Amino acid sequence: MPAQQKRPRQGIAAIFALLGGLILAVAGWMWLSPGMSQRVTGQAGIGGPFELVNGDGKPVTERAWQGKYLLVYFGYTFCPDVCPTTLNEVAGAMEQLGPKTDRVQPLFITVDPKRDTPAVVKQYAAAFSPRLVGLTGTMEQVSKAARAYRVFFTLHAPKDAARPDEYTVDHSSIIYLMGPDGRFVAPIRADLAADAMAKDIARHLP
Ligand code: NI
DSSP, rough: OHHHHHHHHHHHHHHHHHHHHHHHHHHHHHHSSHHHHHHHTTGGGGGOOOOEEOOOOOOEGGGGGTSSSEEEEEEOOOOSSHHHHHHHHHHHHHHHTTGGGEEEEEEEESOOOOOOHHHHHHHHHHHOOOOOOBBOOOHHHHHHHHHHHOOOOEEOOOOOOOOOTOOEEEEEOOOEOOOTTSOOOEEEETTOOHHHHHHHHHHTOO
C-alpha cells in the first residue's frame, strides 16, 4: 500500500485513540471524586424503612424515633468479642456526647433472631446503656433490614451436633449514623474508642 493512502487512516485511528483516552480519563476522574464515587457505589442509599420487633415483643419501625439521629449497629448477643466491645464503646460515646446525646438514638439490631428473642435483646442492650435499644424480629424482617444497611451475616453450623444452640455468626461490624430524615449520614468506625467515636458522631451533628 502506498504511503499516501496509509497516512489518513493512521490519522483517524490516532484521533479515536485520543478520544477513547479522554473518555477513560473523565470516567476515572468521576469515579475518584468523592461526590461522584458515593453515587457510583450507592453509599447514599444505605438504610431505609424497617419493620422489626422491640424488646417488649411489639412491632416497631424507624418512625418510632422520627426526628432523631439513629446510630445503627447489627450484631448478636452471643457474639464472643466484637459486639460487646463495640457496644461498650457506643455506650461510652453516648455519655461523652454531652448535650447532643438526646438527639441520638443508638440501636442494636440482632442478626440472630432465633436465640435473640425480644426479652434477650432488651436485657442485653440495657446492660450496656439505658439509652441503647435492642431490636429483633423474624429472620425475614432481620434479613431485610440487614440487606437495606448492606450488612452481611452468615450463621455457622454448630460445632457439636448435640448442642445445636451453640453456633457463631459472622457479621459486618459497622455503625451507621442516620439523619433525622431517615437518610444515611455517615459510617462510624466500630473499632473506635468511646472518645474518638463521640467526636466522630458529634462532627456530623449541626
Ligand atoms: Ni459480633
